Amino acid sequence: MNRILERHSNTFALFIALSIITLAVFGFDVDAAVINQHGDLFGAAGLAFAGCGSVGDIHKISEAVDIIENKINKFHDQAEKQLQETGKVSTETKNALEKFQEKQLEIADRLLYLEQKGVSGGGMGGDTPRQSGWGSQIVKNQNLKELLSGSRQKIRVEVQNNTLTGSDTTAAPMRKPGVVAGGFAPLTLESLFPHFPTTEAAIEFTRENVFTNSAAEAAEGAQKAESAITWTLVNQPVSTVAHWLKISKQLAADNQLLAAYVNARLSFGVNRRVETQLAAGDGTGANIGGILKSGNHVVHAYDDATLGSGLKKHKLIRRIIADMKSGGFMPSAVLMNPADWLLFDLDLLDSVPATITAQDIAGGFEPRIFGVPVVESIGVTADSFAVIAPQLGVIHDRQAVEVEISDSDGDNFTKNLLTIRAERRLAFCVEQPAAARGGDLSPV
Incomplete structure (x- = not known):
């Protein structure tokens, strides 16, 4: 039984020695008396600790050492007392000692694992020089040898920091495929008009200019009224919208997703320009004549005084809708810049009493005014x-x-470069200008 007690005492003494080495690692003075007290175990403890590169808080370690020492003394005294009184050690005491032994085996296995995994910086069987862990540096230190021989009373060991910090060298960054796209604003105007193919460079069409309606009742045998229509021959050239940029051949070959994105972005750029031209193109030179170009729509004549007070923009749109219907055209859309449609919503929120409900706010305002759909377009000024x-x-x-x-x-x-060009050709023919009415949204 004494051999059992001696074996367990040695095991826990080994743990105490390891803790003493830890104190030295962090620069605490280690008294020679402590080393001499456990001199037979100190060398083995240092060797076991040689591969360890991770230590806990020093105060917690000190507290843990005190607790272990107290438990060792308690169970040792208890076992000796039981042995003297009954001639044997109780099962409870044996189990406690076995539990401490298992814990110490776990610590030893952990130290061996860290050593094998190269926490101290060693390679995997290659020729790379092995970096020494903290425990190894202490064991090999000349000051420790002098302390063990009795020629020194205290030592302080400085250890090199062999902690690896993350970098592209030690840990490669994760590269996500593809490209994070920029904004692609929705393009809405083209869907409002029918499309027809053409193989010509220009489109000609005859447009009614003025219709004088003189229709009237006439007596039998009397002269009938004469009406008149004037015509205008319109020639609308096909416009070309294009742009280009250059990329290297290497980029096109090495990153096909990026090259495909460039193609898509160029295509979007062409169509966005068409969106702007359909709304506000001035028709000069190669420009498309848009809806708001002079002569392509009827400019409203309402001023600020006519619109009265409150919700003036709403009143203006309502009057225009009525004028369109009076002229024989049923409105199909109200074209507006997104920022202006926002003002319509804000005017409703500010109105007294408010003309909106909680359901309107929760569900979002439907893009419709007086029964006519609102088409928000970045092309509208x-x-x-x-x-x-x-x-x-x-x-x-x-x-x-x-x-x-x-x-x-x-x-x-x-130069090993590639030129990428995106191009589109089209003609926008405004056939009936009276089918569009608009102008300034904030008349004075």
């Missing part, structure tokens, strides 16, 4: 608008958006 009918016009498509890539551009061949 801010503080302007147009109420349109289906008869307004058509789009003739000469060429859909095409993306072409070539190295035969300037010095591309010698």
Whole structure:
């Protein structure tokens, strides 16, 4: 039984020695008396600790050491007393000692695991020099040898920090595939008009200019009234909308997703320009003549005084809708910049009494005013608008958006560059200007 007690005492003494080494690691003075007290175990403890590179808080370790020492003394005294009184050690005491032994085996296994995994910086069987862990540096230190031999009373060991910090060298970053796209604003105007293909460079059509309606009742044999219509021949050239940029051949070959994104972005750029031209193009030169171009719509004549007070923008739209119907056109859409449609909602929120409900706010305001759908378009100039009918016009498509890539551009061949060009050809024919009314959304 004494051998059992001696074995367990040695095991726990080993743990105490390990804790003493830990104190030295953090720069605490280690008294020679303590080393001499456990000199037979100190060398083995240092060797076991040689591979360990992770230690806890020093105060917690000190407290743990005190607790272990107290428990060792308690069970040792208890076992000796039982052995003297009854000639044997109780099962409870044996189990407690066995539990402490298992705990110490776990610590030993953990130290061995850390050593094998190379916490101290060693390689996996290669020629890379092995970095020493904290315990190994202490055991090999000359000051420790002098302390064990009795020539020194205290030592302080400085250990090198062999902690690895994360970097692209030690841990490669995760590369996500594809490209994080920028904003693609919705394009809405083209869907309002019918599309027809064309193979020509220009579109000609005859448009009614003025219709004088003189229809009237006539007596039998009397002269009948004569009406008149004047015509205008309109020639609308096909416009080309295009742009380009250059990328390297290496980029196109090495990152095909990025190259595909460039193609998509260029195509979007062409169609966004078409959106703007359909709304506000001035028709000069190669520009498309848009809805708000002079002569392509009827400009309203309402001023601020006519609209009265409160919700003036709403009243203006309502009057325009009525005028459209009086002229024989049923409105199909109200074109407006998104920022202006916001003002309509804010005016309703500020109205007294409020003309909205909690359901309107929770569900979002439906983009509709006086029964007519509101089409928000980035192409419509801010503080302007147009109420349109289906008869307004058509789009003739000469060429859909095409993306072409070539190295035969300037010095591309010698510089290993590629030119990517996106191009579209179309004509927007405003056939009936009276089918659009609009202008300034905030008249004075």
